[in-house]
Amino acid sequence: MSKSTLGLAALGVSSVLLLSACGGGGGSDSGASGSFDQATTEVVNASDEQGGTLRYAISANIESTDLGNTYYGYVWNFSRYYARTLLTYSAEPGKTTETVPDMAAEMPKISDDGTSYTVKLRDGLTYEDGSAITSEDVKYGIARSNYGDDALPNGPRYFKELLADSDDYQGVNADPSDPLAGFGGIETPDDQTLVFHLKEPFADFPYVLVQPQTAPVPADADKGQQYQEHVLSSGPYKFEGDWSPGNGLTLVRNEEWDPDSDPVRPALPDKITVEEGVDQNEIDQRLVNGELDVDLGGTGLGPAKKGEVLTDEAAKANADNPENGSLRYVAVNTVVEPLDNEACRQAVMYAADHDSLQRAWGGAAGGEIPNDVIPPAIEGHDPKLDLYPSEGDKGDVEKAKAKLEECGQEDGFSTNLGVRSDRPTEVAAAEALQASLDRVGIEVDIKQYPSDTFTNTQAGSPDFVHDNDLGLNVYGWIPDWPTGYGFLSYIAHGDNIKKAGNSNVSELDDKEINEMLSDAVKTEDTSEQERLYKEVDRRIMETGAILPIVFEKSVLYRPENLTNVRFSAGYAMYDYMPLGTTNS
């Protein structure tokens, strides 16, 4: 990896100035910047040229810059500029769902019984003030984001779920004299070693160590939720001034960062800026104009610009169309009558017109038509599975009618379909499903709900679903990490049905599925895991509880001035760490 010395950086700046001067005169059709979808599988505009300002913008405000207080993939990706984690996703194309060491010197050592993970930190890790990063700081960062009633609210709580000997620990504020007293789940025998003790084997634990919660936070720097104003940097960049939501963020080089300690970050730009609260259409237009480098949100072009870019050959060459790891589906409830009958659910599966659903989602650029629930990037996906075949994916009306007869509803039935009113794509899919189910006499009423409450109190509340006869709900799932368990446990494991904020909207509670999922994550045997996940995948499709709409694809745009671009399946967007720019 390239080293950052002042001399090299200065050279980078001057050559960039030259380049942009040429570009200004001769138009920006350099042409060599890649072809459609190229960055999905390889690096586009490979470069180790340092310097310049990398310009990000986002349509909302940044959720939080605090590593312990965020659940958005784009923050997990972006925060690595100023916060190093124990492990991270590989930046090597084709391997971007694999974990690699970041602050860890090597991958964790796992004990024979699978319940303890030992991580050694690298030498030479420092904060922006020059002080050394210790294993205790990492432990503190995990404690403040997971434990106690006053733990930071936004992030996941995987450590709390998984770590042993910590059930009585009340968080970092319980005992001011010793914030970590009683937190037995992580041992720190010396300044460079962490030993994680798990309640039971959990093969996906390395993915938990990728989360930004494993970034170090020194106890005396912690200011609770105010820590986000100025996170003490452990990475190649640090905050310029303070950040407050909505006012944008500027990162400048952290001279204390030692490139020798960091194989992950080439740290090409001299400066990184983020504009917040910019309208999505404006972001898209500025990307295409080359006035912006990256849409921080990482969800791709909005629908209007997408249509324009995909129909313009020149612009299309600068676009990528990767699967973003999420499954869009209709949760077919297993409790609401008559869908509590498996044959009735299978009738819905047969009757659905998948061609129409895919069109509603933006056609082939919006996603692939799935025949199972585990996306292709994740182990357990079965491309050969096809339980509900139909000609041209138009649905099989005859088979659907036969299934209706089997479940005693030969005249069809009526049910309600819940959908988020402010998401036009989801409403379009709802209308498409409504039209296709109408063909077999299943009468569907579309009910719209606001998206900020939908996953918590409408579709996310089994009581609400039952009371309002919501047999169907348009839903989607993006896993916290790309494994079968990470993907399926929340949407298909019976133990995860909750009173509110329920993600298992189908209320699928199948003994076989529950057991196979729990077994799969306890074994380190990858071929056994694969077998179990494939079986779960097939069984879920059989139950008819999940009607897949698409394996979603986004249309990402890479301006020609953006260098070193590649898609990361781990973050489901461009990998932000290698990016450079030819802007001055």
Add this chain to the structure above:
Amino acid sequence: MSAPSDAPEKQVEDNGAAAGAASGKAPAAAERSLRQIAWQRFRRDKVAMGGAIVVVLLIAMAVLAPLLTRLFGFPPNEFHQSLMDPLTGGALNDPADPASGIDPWGGMSSEHLLGLEPVTGRDMFSRIVYGAQISLLVAFGATVLCVVIGTVLGIIAGYFGGITDTIISRAMDIFLAFPLLLFAIALAGVVPDGAFGLQGNALRVGLLIFIIGFFNWPYIGRIVRGQTLTLKEREFVEAARSLGAGSGHILFRELLPNLITPILVYSTLLIPTNIIFEASLSFLGVGINPPTPSWGGMLSNSLDFYTTSPHYVIIPGLAIFLTVLAFNLFGDGLRDAFDPRSSD
């Protein structure tokens, strides 16, 4: 407009000075009631007549929607996806060839008069025609509600005065200061799917009518109150009172007939405001449920396709524009006809 016939006595009284009723001499021209005069004036106003004709056509279109779509269109919720490009959702130049590119006219043809809705391929003509039903139903319903509440409270405030007037007038101020759009969005979000004995879209339409009507009554209320204040000092009211008529009789038999004209004029001007309000609410996703078409909802969906299917933006936009314009011209003409001082 109804043909002029025998005008009620009170109208003549109201118009007393002009008609010279007290003089006993009644030349033919002076015999004409205010309505007859207004109708003549209105007929001469070509712009207003144009508006009136469009209004009549729109109402006919909404009422005859099932017939019109059977003759010239398709069922409004019928998909025609074989005509559409799967990638961009636009209408194909040649349905037989998926690679033929997108028709910039949105698939307008003798079959699909106004083209096709992107992605679904639903017939735009049918959806516009059915959309008129929702727009006009909500606008008329809300206007009736406004007028009823506004007239009753306005006439009471104006006639009784004193503390009654103070209370009602302050209530009007409060209603006018209400952040209506925000309230409407919040209310539409929390009202359950079935309530007040209504279900689904019947409830949504009812809710829209209630929200728009219940919060816009002070406009009519203030006008009615002002008119009542002047009318109640007039001789015919004094006469009725001295003959021992009760308040109820004076309010609804003596005053109300003389208020019909301004109420009619201002409700005609209220309708276009309400159409825009309904479209705004549908645009913001708190209108009626899909797949029932509404103009505001179409406009809202169309923003995702404006680069590839511009007709989807233009047609519902034009429908709203024409309707609002027609009602405004009609209402303006009506006002000028009844109140010549306001025209030139």
